[in-house]
Amino acid sequence: MNRYLTEEHLRFREQVRDFAREYVEPVAREADHASAFPWETVRRMGEMGLLGVPVPEEYGGLGRDYMTYILTVEELAKFDASTAITVSAHTTLGSGPILQFGNEEQKRAYLPHLATGVVLGGFGLTEPDAGSDAGGTRTRAVREGDDWRINGSKIFITHAGVGEVFTVTAVTDPEAGTKGISSFIVTKPTVDVETAGAIGIGHRPESISYIDGVRSGKKEDKMGWRASDTRELLLEDALVPGENLLGPEGRGFINFMQTLDAGRIGIAGLSLGLAEGAFDSAVRYTSGTAKGSKTLYDDQQVQFALAEMATDIEAGRHLTYHAAWLKDQGLPFSKEAAMAKLFCSELAMRATLRAIQVMGPAGYTDAYPVERHARDAKICEIGEGTSEVQKLVIARHVLKEALESEPPRPVLAGAGA
Numbered sequence: 495m496n497r498y499l500t501e502e503h504l505r506f507r508e509q510v511r512d513f514a515r516e517y518v519e520p521v522a523r524e525a526d527h528a529s530a531f532p533w534e535t536v537r538r539m540g541e542m543g544l545l546g547v548p549v550p551e552e553y554g555g556l557g558r559d560y561m562t563y564i565l566t567v568e569e570l571a572k573f574d575a576s577t578a579i580t581v582s583a584h585t586t587l588g589s590g591p592i593l594q595f596g597n598e599e600q601k602r603a604y605l606p607h608l609a610t611g612v613v614l615g616g617f618g619l620t621e622p623d624a625g626s627d628a629g630g631t632r633t634r635a636v637r638e639g640d641d642w643r644i645n646g647s648k649i650f651i652t653h654a655g656v657g658e659v660f661t662v663t664a665v666t667d668p669e670a671g672t673k674g675i676s677s678f679i680v681t682k683p684t685v686d687v688e689t690a691g692a693i694g695i696g697h698r699p700e701s702i703s704y705i706d707g708v709r710s711g712k713k714e715d716k717m718g719w720r721a722s723d724t725r726e727l728l729l730e731d732a733l734v735p736g737e738n739l740l741g742p743e744g745r746g747f748i749n750f751m752q753t754l755d756a757g758r759i760g761i762a763g764l765s766l767g768l769a770e771g772a773f774d775s776a777v778r779y780t781s782g783t784a785k786g787s788k789t790l791y792d793d794q795q796v797q798f799a800l801a802e803m804a805t806d807i808e809a810g811r812h813l814t815y816h817a818a819w820l821k822d823q824g825l826p827f828s829k830e831a832a833m834a835k836l837f838c839s840e841l842a843m844r845a846t847l848r849a850i851q852v853m854g855p856a857g858y859t860d861a862y863p864v865e866r867h868a869r870d871a872k873i874c875e876i877g878e879g880t881s882e883v884q885k886l887v888i889a890r891h892v893l894k895e896a897l898e899s900e901p902p903r904p905v906l907a908g909a910g911a
């Protein structure tokens with residue numbers, strides 16, 4: 495499907511695919527088993543520019559469009575979703591808010607390190623009382639002279655352990671509801687100082703000034719995305735310099751909502767990649783496995799299953815590329831991003847389980863990547879807004895559109911077919 499893709503997009507995608515085949519695929523299974531963060535792959539991705547695809551060149555990125563970034567995440571996810579989410583969380587959640595809402599000083603201070611993968615970044619919104627209800631933030635920031643004293647705990651934060659630069663939300667005015675939430679850049683050293691030192695990336699004490707009282711907590715032992723780092727991010731009496739306020743005071747909620755809109759296209763791309771990876775495995779396995787004098791693929795039931803999967807995947811590709819295209823055109827994309835995320839995350843679940851089904855017991859073992867793909871797919875229906883939250887977002891948009899296009903009028907009973 496090339497309606498949305500230029501020759502340049504296709505060439506870039508090819509490069510990412512070659513990279514993933516050479517460096518990601520061979521280590522994915524082991525990293526998943528060991529729940530080990532793939533530092534070596536991260537170093538290579540940093541060198542290739544994959545950790546700053548949509549970041550302008552003046553801030554150390556590749557300066558490519560959002561579509562190129564989505565293709566990157568999609569392509570990586572075909573081979574390993576943990577690697578793909580490392581790129582996605584770092585780019586849209588780590589660098590994204592600083593790029594979109596930061597002032598020039600903040601951009602120059604952090605983006606060159608993030609975009610080249612010298613340090614990893616993340617985003618802290620979720621708390622025990624805040625996630626789906628993003629306005630439920632309890633983390634509190636209190637002015638202290640020019641600075642802010644911040645206390646709170648963020649949970650399930652991607653890169654909270656390995657990363658060094660984060661944007662977090664905190665309540666600056668408890669009386670003002672969501673308009674009393676602000677966002678701040680906070681920093682801490684990576685937990686893997688030794689590995690980062692040996693590999694040569696991940697820790698930059700000479701460039702990043704770490705804030706006392708910011709640290710990571712317990713590492714999660716997860717069903718999927720096992721090689722991605724997920725932990726608590728704790729703010730304990732952290733004195734955050736006034737210059738780390740990101741955007742105007744009270745704009746944190748809106749900033750985060752916009753960050754998540756963009757992030758959702760990334761999760762749609764990641765989900766799409768998972769579905770495509772599972773589909774490829776299923777086609778190769780069934781066409782290469784003998785069943786009597788024929789192959790599994792010769793069974794019409796298998797062909798029907800694969801035909802339906804291919805159709806489902808094509809629909810997801812249209813939704814995802816369309817949302818990315820809208821963003822690249824500077825057009826509103828919030829509804830389309832939610833639709834792409836909702837559809838593709840559920841597609842990833844359907845496609846990975848179906849791939850296991852057509853492959854039979856082989857698909858259920860770790861001899862093939864589909865069982866890992868299925869475990870990796872589930873979180874796509876939860877992270878960066880659950881499926882239910884996407885439906886709320888879509889419903890809000892479609893109602894608004896309906897009321898704007900035509901004033902409300904009574905629906906006549908019996909006016910149906």
Ligand SMILES: Cc1cc2nc3c(=O)[nH]c(=O)nc-3n(C[C@H](O)[C@H](O)[C@H](O)COP(=O)(O)OP(=O)(O)OC[C@H]3O[C@@H](n4cnc5c(N)ncnc54)[C@H](O)[C@@H]3O)c2cc1C
Nearest residue numbers: 617618619620624625626650651652876877878879880882
């Ligand atoms: C591996 C992983 C990585 C993550 N990375 C990050 C990160 O980097 N940064 C970050 O900030 N967060 C991160 N998260 C958190 C994640 O984004 C949230 O857990 C997710 O958005 C769900 O929010 P919640 O925790 O409030 O869940 P809940 O809202 O408590 O979800 C429980 C259930 O309630 C449903 N529900 C809640 N409200 C409604 C409603 N109004 N209507 C209908 N149903 C509803 C949900 O859909 C869900 O089914 C991560 C989570 C995981 C597991």
